[in-house]
Amino acid sequence: MRKWNFCAGPAVISEEVISEVRAELLDYKNSGTSIMEMSHRSETYSNIAYEAKEDLIKLLHIPKNYDVLFLQGGATHQFSMIPMNFKNLTGTADYITTGAWTKKAFIEGSKIMDLKNIYSSEDNNFTSAPNIEDLKISENASYVHYCPNETIHGNAIHEIPNINKPLIADMSSSILSKPIDVKNFSLIYAGAQKNIGPAGLTLVIIDKDFMLTGNEALPNILKYSEHAKSDSMLNTPPTFPWYVAGKVFKWMQKMGGLDYFKKQNELKAYKLYEFIDNSHFYSNPVEINNRSIMNIPFILSDSKLESTFLSSSEENGLLNLKGHRSVGGMRASIYNAMPLEGVEELIKFMDYFEKKYG
């Protein structure tokens, strides 16, 4: 029996999508093989790959001057590959640090080029984030890197900044959660395992002109331009996650597209924050304007009750509520595929637990 899964990633995928995958698993549309055993160069697979890309372009309204890449390596690979590609522009870039992932991106990127950390909320445990347009951006920055949704700290920058430098965003835990204006970004990257599908796939959406400023001296596998030239098939792509991602995109379109998910996600988050804020037992430390709608960390007034909370929530069919090991407490990740009903069940359980132990 499937339970409510609040994992931060790999995360819940719609049951409808998984059922379709199951139906096609052994023999994909009378091809005689499963998707996992099929050449990525075959006509059948090429059609799957092409359709997934086209569906994503439609969902996000990606303009024609952008390339969309389906790569391996995760977001971690991306925040290393980005400075390698764009190091030659001015030799420096600005980073905004609002949580564990942007901190890591800065540390890794600094091994490759001279980066400037123009904002950090580490002093307050990443419970706040800036309005990027108010920051002083270095004149010689090749690009500005930030993360609109810090998965571990539940710290978000909701407004898309409008700046006159190439803007790069790690959207691993927020992509497809609401409509965005892609043209504000030079590069967007996102690991698939939260709002897109199974782990192993990473999406990159990149402005073609920006891409062409990339370092030509790199090995091909590290060059965005080479991945784009070969339609993300420079080497064997993550065929199965790409196929599942295609199904997720179709499911999202059927549900009502990004406008629908924005409304649903805001409603789910509103209900959970409202419950937490009205309780004396639970609290969320993030500044109200920066609260994530995807990952909601919360602590109990008595931390000794944490393990009881976790075992009891599991017994009640609510999985993976433990906060990240670096911050402790609890965290509910409520991505697109988590229905409102799952959040209501969580709130019901939290209320019961508070009444029993609070």
Ligand SMILES: Cc1ncc(COP(=O)(O)O)c(C=O)c1O
């Ligand atoms: C915002 C963000 N960036 C980067 C990563 C690292 O992703 P990966 O494990 O795909 O390298 C994660 C993973 O959870 C994430 O949430």
